[in-house]
């Protein structure tokens with residue numbers, strides 16, 4: 001027989017943290033904390049299996065569930081000493097949702113469930129505080145109305161505001177018992193008006209209503225979208241935890257709060273959090289009242305006037321600190337903890353792995369390893385490689401002038417500029433068009449997630465460091481400034497004012513999430529200084545890494561950046577990028593327009609010294625590290641203009657008749673250029689081009705050798721080989737030049753000739769090709785295009801649909817299609833090694849920096865991966881993780 005319900009904290013505990021799949025994150029950790037003997041209000045969890053059953057059986061519950069819930073409920077009643085629905089001693093419950101992975105979009109928690117017109121009187125009598133009882137009931141109707149009955153919360157919110165306005169109150173806590181009683185009647189009237197029937201008085205109906213709402217929320221569009229974005233399966237399901245209420249709104253010795261065991265922005269080992277006295281539940285996160293800091297240190301830092309918990313509740317604070325230590329020790333990671341204090345007694349309501357910025361993640365992983373809590377390998381495994389990108393991102397140029405118009409909390413680090421937008425939909429629309437936008441909201445809610453995704457940065461005027469905007473932005477790795485209180489936002493007019501300035505929709509602003517500043521215009525940014533923790537963790541990763549990491553770069557700036565990030569060579573130097581600057585393009589065009597080989601040679605002779613200089617510079621920067629140079633690859637028409645005015649200009653610059661330019665451009669036009677005259681085919685048709693490039697390479701190597709630089713062994717890479725004969729011809733040309741030049745200069749130069757594998761036929765013929773090629777580099781962009789018969793540039797328009805239909809699990813141009821393209825690579829490795837035992841194998845192209853692809857490369861035993869400079873650290877870490885996992 002299945003077991004559907006697991007109790008915690010009521011005499012016996014039936015679950016553990018390992019059971020997240022069944023109990024959800026929240027339920028499993030509540031059970032685990034109860035196991036540890038922490039003060040957790042008793043309750044029980046309905047499993048995720050019920051959720052699956054519910055959707056497989058036409059939204060019906062499994063047999064026996066009712067009885068199990070009733071039995072579990074009785075245990076809670078016994079433990080607490082009150083009864084559900086009892087008019088004298090009513091037990092109140094919270095109903096909480098929790099999937100195995102944390103997921104916005106799921107149902108919000110309902111608090112104070114079990115109150116009705118009779119039990120509220122019992123609660124008033126028992127607590128001796130009518131105000132508290134009515135306030136709890138008022139909250140309950142509002143929450144249940146919104147979350148379970150689906151009524152707009154503004155309906156209730158407006159009435160609450162009205163009462164405050166009529167009486168001149170500013171805080172909810174000022175509303176007295178009598179006002180609250182009337183408010184409850186108003187609320188009940190709203191429910192009746194809207195739904196045609198009264199607010200449910202039967203407490204069991206309330207409970208099953210809330211449970212049903214949680215399971216129902218699994219399939220809301222919000223939740224479905226979130227799962228799709230994060231590749232979370234539908235069948236995981238959510239659990240429901242039902243728990244006895246404890247009251248942070250009972251009196252002034254009561255409070256509610258959230259805390260992190262380390263600073264989630266910087267990772268510093270210090271307690272960090274906020275709390276509110278005489279408050280309940282989400283009051284802290286909702287930004288209704290300004291929360292107070294947990295510690296004196298935090299108060300000093302933010303310069304706030306409100307006293308810290310450490311000052312006003314020193315005893316409870318000390319207990320809380322003991323809990324922090326216990327939990328961090330137990331879970332061996334930074335925890336995010338929710339607690340409530342009821343009349344001086346501390347209760348723990350939730351713990352989970354705390355979300356953190358990448359800077360914090362690095363520091364926490366390194367410090368936990370240094371503290372001996374985890375080992376270095378685990379520290380390396382704990383950092384998500386892709387998240388490193390954030391720490392490599394720019395910060396404000398310290399020398400740039402700026403005008404700060406508002407300040408808020410530094411909620412998520414990094415600096416970014418963009419156009420101001422005021423709605424998530426607008427952010428999504430403009431962001432989708434590639435515009436940089438900053439989403440500006442009073443505060444954010446789970447409905448804004450899509451817009452937060454599309455925005456470069458997020459700015460709010462309300463909410464603390466643990467508000468929705470702050471937590472989500474940190475999770476997404478986007479700069480965020482919160483609680484910029486000077487910002488007066490006018491959604492209707494589409495503008496905000498701050499510091500005497502008006503900023504309208506579409507205006508440029510810059511936010512600095514590290515300093516909490518909002519600035520007018522686009523302030524220039526600079527590359528970040530990498531922290532000590534970054535260096536330490538990367539050094540641990542490098543010790544574990546087998547794969548080498550090279551970079552795809554050709555400009556000296558990019559090559560230097562890549563070196564700084566730890567690149568161990570150049571895996572792909574695209575020589576055509578060197579032909580596009582003003583001076584060279586003219587010679588290039590002369591070459592293309594020339595009628596014969598002699599004319600081409602004359603033009604190429606002009607390019608040769610520049611190319612030689614380029615390569616010499618790269619060799620110097622790479623100081624002895626391998627440099628792979630790919631010979632000219634793109635179709636020649638890419639160098640010629642289309643527009644009539646440009647044709648005239650080219651004619652003037654090159655001294656060729658405009659008609660000739662036009663004719664030549666027309667001749668070069670191809671129906672399908674990606675499969676046309678490009679790659680090694682250029683070398684076959686116009687051998688003088690590759691000849692010039694070979695001369696430049698050997699010349700540069702000689703120059704460096706003569707200047708006493710580190711020896712370079714250039715790796716000359718021939719693109720788009722399909723047959724051995726192609727490579728044979730081109731290699732012969734290169735070898736001849738080498739021989740000739742060495743004889744001329746008397747300087748011996750070691751070099752290698754290899755090929756890209758990007759045509760499926762080359763993969764199939766790898767054994768024969770390897771007999772000629774000293775190395776292979778998998779050009780996975782072209783290989784993907786040709787293996788799938790799919791143009792990268794034209795597939796964008798149907799890729800979305802292909803993903804939605806499940807035809808592709810991921811865009812094959814960003815994540816390697818392991819099953820198809822991967823199989824070709826595997827086969828080419830095998831056959832290639834058969835042709836040459838010590839064949840050097842690498843990968844270049846977008847995939848070279850993708851962690852999943854890197855794991856595959858580790859499996860195949862490739863020698864290196866090569867990626868863009870900014871991805872080098874990501875690749876280093878991913879390669880280390882792949883090695884540790886293999």
Ligand code: ADP
Nearest residue numbers: 041094096109243244245246281282338349350
């Ligand atoms: P979330 O998934 O949004 O974190 P929770 O289920 O943790 O939602 O509930 C939100 C808040 O509601 C908690 O932080 C806590 O303040 C309050 N809460 C939940 N359960 C209880 C309870 N049993 N007693 C008192 N407050 C509770």
Ligand code: MG
Nearest residue numbers: 026338349350
């Ligand atoms: Mg919570």
Ligand code: MG
Nearest residue numbers: 719758779782
């Ligand atoms: Mg290619």
